[in-house]
Amino acid sequence: MTRPPDSPRSTTTADGPGAVAPALEAVALSKRYRLGEVQILALDDVSLQIAPGSFVAVMGPSGSGKSTLLHLLGLLDAPDEGTVLIDGQDTAGLDDDALTATRRDRIGFVFQTFELIPNLSARENVLLPAEVAGRRADGERLLASLAEHLDVADRLEHRPAQLSGGQRQRVALARALVNDPVVVLADEPTGNLDSVSGQEVLDLLRSGVDDRGWTVAMVTHDPNAAMIADRIVFLRDGRVAGEVDTRSDDARERIASFAGV
Ligand SMILES: Nc1ncnc2c1ncn2[C@@H]1O[C@H](COP(=O)(O)OP(=O)(O)OP(=O)(O)O)[C@@H](O)[C@H]1O
Numbered sequence: 001m002t003r004p005p006d007s008p009r010s011t012t013t014a015d016g017p018g019a020v021a022p023a024l025e026a027v028a029l030s031k032r033y034r035l036g037e038v039q040i041l042a043l044d045d046v047s048l049q050i051a052p053g054s055f056v057a058v059m060g061p062s063g064s065g066k067s068t069l070l071h072l073l074g075l076l077d078a079p080d081e082g083t084v085l086i087d088g089q090d091t092a093g094l095d096d097d098a099l100t101a102t103r104r105d106r107i108g109f110v111f112q113t114f115e116l117i118p119n120l121s122a123r124e125n126v127l128l129p130a131e132v133a134g135r136r137a138d139g140e141r142l143l144a145s146l147a148e149h150l151d152v153a154d155r156l157e158h159r160p161a162q163l164s165g166g167q168r169q170r171v172a173l174a175r176a177l178v179n180d181p182v183v184v185l186a187d188e189p190t191g192n193l194d195s196v197s198g199q200e201v202l203d204l205l206r207s208g209v210d211d212r213g214w215t216v217a218m219v220t221h222d223p224n225a226a227m228i229a230d231r232i233v234f235l236r237d238g239r240v241a242g243e244v245d246t247r248s249d250d251a252r253e254r255i256a257s258f259a260g261v
């Protein structure tokens, strides 16, 4: 499914000067990993703006820095150079407590490996971030509609091992959303799913953007998944190698040419 060409979203999220502050902004991010004597430049001067209520897909070869970028955007790790702004606020100066609070209250993170806690039920897994934030009652209210939307309402008492892969992924997604985040970061959220479950996850992210005003950045290898976004950013060797508006006529050709196929 591709965003309809007349989507109102596309006219309300201009990235240009004078527009509202980006929901998420990477400014000249660099990140090095050190392995003994060897240094790997995982991200090299990456800048990116994501307008509020827009959906960006990040594509690129394995090792190009996609997960590293998502971790930095999600404040899970700190860059060596550059900074991340959330709603125009520079996060570089925040102390650990403020970072934790921002992460907890503003950002939902969907990891490729679901990382559900094995001895908790699906319900308790989903409610954990709400509990930690002291907002269990709000979480429980949201849980009811999330579980319905994600088609896991009748599986909430199951433990992760008693769920299918697709159900586990959807429970992980509900957990990422239970604090009603403004920014959702998803690292290959459909990577381990069959096409039907994968489509459900994509539809949920898309409707979150269209109906609830989420801002989504999603890493994916799948061109069909990427086409559900508004914009695709390509990474290569830790740098932004280009981007494409998914409404442009040549979007699929450009994906293919970036992917080198
Ligand atoms: N903790 C780490 N220590 C050392 N090197 C790392 C670490 N994490 C990532 N790297 C390296 O940094 C580069 C970027 O990794 P990253 O995980 O961001 O790639 P990716 O684009 O997400 O790849 P994939 O599509 O395989 O998930 C890779 O060369 C990787 O080997």
Ligand SMILES: [Mg+2]
Pocket: 066, 067, 068
């Ligand atoms: Mg990765």
